[in-house]
Amino acid sequence: MKTETLEALLIDRALGVLAPEVGELLETHLAANPDAARNADNLAETVRLARAATAGARTASDRPVPIERFRTTLRTQRRQALIWDVSKLAACLVVGLALGSISRSGMVPANVTGNSAAAIGLPADRDSAGVAAERNGFWSLANFARDVPEHAASGVSASSRFRLHWDSPVKMPHLEENL
Amino acid sequence: MDRANEQIEQSYRDTAPALLAYFRNQPALAGAAEDLLQDTFVRALQHPDRFECAVSRRAYLFGIARHVGIDALRRAPPAGEPADSQISPVASEDGRLESMRIAIAELPLMQREVLLLKLQQELSYEEIAEVLDIPVGTVRSRLHYAVLRLRNVLNPSHAYEN
Numbered sequence: 001m002k003t004e005t006l007e008a009l010l011i012d013r014a015l016g017v018l019a020p021e022v023g024e025l026l027e028t029h030l031a032a033n034p035d036a037a038r039n040a041d042n043l044a045e046t047v048r049l050a051r052a053a054t055a056g057a058r059t060a061s062d063r064p065v066p067i068e069r070f071r072t073t074l075r076t077q078r079r080q081a082l083i084w085d086v087s088k089l090a091a092c093l094v095v096g097l098a099l100g101s102i103s104r105s106g107m108v109p110a111n112v113t114g115n116s117a118a119a120i121g122l123p124a125d126r127d128s129a130g131v132a133a134e135r136n137g138f139w140s141l142a143n144f145a146r147d148v149p150e151h152a153a154s155g156v157s158a159s160s161r162f163r164l165h166w167d168s169p170v171k172m173p174h175l176e177e178n179l
Numbered sequence: 180m181d182r183a184n185e186q187i188e189q190s191y192r193d194t195a196p197a198l199l200a201y202f203r204n205q206p207a208l209a210g211a212a213e214d215l216l217q218d219t220f221v222r223a224l225q226h227p228d229r230f231e232c233a234v235s236r237r238a239y240l241f242g243i244a245r246h247v248g249i250d251a252l253r254r255a256p257p258a259g260e261p262a263d264s265q266i267s268p269v270a271s272e273d274g275r276l277e278s279m280r281i282a283i284a285e286l287p288l289m290q291r292e293v294l295l296l297k298l299q300q301e302l303s304y305e306e307i308a309e310v311l312d313i314p315v316g317t318v319r320s321r322l323h324y325a326v327l328r329l330r331n332v333l334n335p336s337h338a339y340e341n
Contacts, residue, residue, distance in 0.1 A: 011323045015297065017304065046330040047298075053279040054204075054299050070191050073217050077224045 001029070010040045014047040190236050191220060197237075197300050198244050204295060207255070208248050215251055219244045238306035241296070245310060275333060282332040290325035293318055 009026055012018045018026065030037040166173035198219060202212035222243050223230050233239035283291060296307045304322075308315045 007327070008319075008323055011326050012319075014326070015322070042334060043326065043330055046326060046333055049275055049279045049333065050283060050294065050326070050329055051298050053276050053283060054295060067188065067191065069213075069217065070188070070195070070220060073221060074187065074224070077221060 006036060007039070007043075010036075010043050011047075013040065014044040187220075187224065187230075190230075190240070194237055194240050195220075198240060200299060201241065201244055201295075202248060204299065205248060207252055211251060211255075215244070215247050218247045218251075222247065235306050235309060238302065238309040241300065241302065241306070241310040242312070278332060279329065282329050286325055286328060290321050290328070293321040294325040297322055 006029075009018065009022065013023065013026060030040055161178055162175040163178055164173055165176045195216060199212055199216050202215045203209045208215060219240060223240060230236065230239065283294065286294065292311065293307055296302045296310060302310065304315050304318045307318045311318070
């Protein structure tokens, strides 16, 4: 056996992490080799002393840790998490309500194009600039509105005659006529 | 929620003394050990899913504690005398213990860290690897070098033989 391999096994033995079957073989080897046995004793003594040298601090900290402070921390943490969750929900509701009220009242934000306006059932200029640029194949409000130009132009709400048919989020949705 | 709280409290009861010892054994952190302990659990609670799924919660918490300690060292200026020094008069009956304490203090940081996690906290090689985010083989080699270095301090003749 190589010296390095033996030494590694002896250190594992001293640290108490050697597998039992390996330990048995090693003990047999040590019984037949006094030099190796002396080395093993040396390492075991080193680890024992190292444990003893570091044991003082460990014992000093073995006194019970007050749990009350942790419980307070836990409660605070839970409360903060709850507040954060409620805030996120409230923000979503506010945004939803704002968008809903805009579409209901007929107000069109400055950045909404004619096609977008058509999509929410408002009269819009079909020839507005930027229509072609938005026809890129991806799903968008503008591309969606492109499919129902006649209703948008006449000011009739698309949702009254058509229903949205959307099989998959990765496919473009299309409108089906309500029969 | 109650069950989750109970689990976390149980982990606190099981691990807090060891974590407190871990902080107190580092002279620069000893004074703030209890605050750092709370910080460790607050960080653990920020990702309850990771805490729940951890293979070894003890190792997971030690990993967080290590980062909390590093952050505290970066923030704070060098502290004075620690409250609970690692060098205590508990076992000074053996003169070699003093040499051993000095030898441990003089080990390279990476070797000392592994040695203390093994001897003080009784973590397995796998747990130490998780705490330090290094391979198990590296844990083993660092520990072996540390033990050999300590052995050579105690038995200088052995060092010359090698």
